[in-house]
Amino acid sequence: MKIVFATGNAGKMKEIRMILEELGVQIQSMKEAGADVEIVEDGSSFEENAQIKAAAIAEALRARGEQAVVLADDSGLEVDYLNKEPGIYSARYMGEDTSYTVKNANLIQRLEGVPDAQRTARFVCAIAAVLPDGRTFTTKAAIEGRIGYEEKGENGFGYDPIFYLPEYQKYSAELSPEEKNRISHRGKALERMKEILKRELA
Secondary structure (H helix, E strand, C coil), rough: CCECCCCCCCHHHHHHHHHHHCCEEEECCCCCCCCCCCCCCCCCCCHHHHHHHHHHHHHHHHCCCCCCCEEEEEEEEEHHHCCEHHHCCCCCCCCCCCCCHHHHHHHHHHHHHHHHCEEEEEEEEEEEEEECCCCCEEEEEEEEEECCCCCCCCCCCHHHHEEECCCCEEEEHHHCHHHHHHHHHHHHHHHHHHHHHHHHHH
């Protein structure tokens, strides 16, 4: 049995492998599994988009006669002051090929003059699993913080450098990989999914 994760993001794969390694199974990205299919994420929630991605990869593998547990996540940043933008469009915000340095600068600019109390935001992550027998499971988690005034830290990717965690007095990109996996939205959603997989694959 192997796990195929529906992402091509190297930073994300590193986090996923760290968290799921105790399952003792091979974990591949969809590229590594040769299932790099075009997926249209047209769901209206993080859960729906994660399910769409997992189902598409599961279908591609099934068509080749391969068995695997397929996992997919959909995650994003919700900024309260901006009506929860960019939300489910986080990866596609300002265009898919726009660098996160540009996206982050844009969000900081849109919050210019907004005080700390109104800069609240959260990272949300939903994870969907499609088992070889077709059953689907979904988990979801979030981490609360606020949007900072500049980019800080070298450890994260995406919106991590502008996401400030008052509780830790650090930006998400300043956390060590171990710290991040313990408290992040993806870390918590993956931990919940890991417990489901332990039970279902036992």
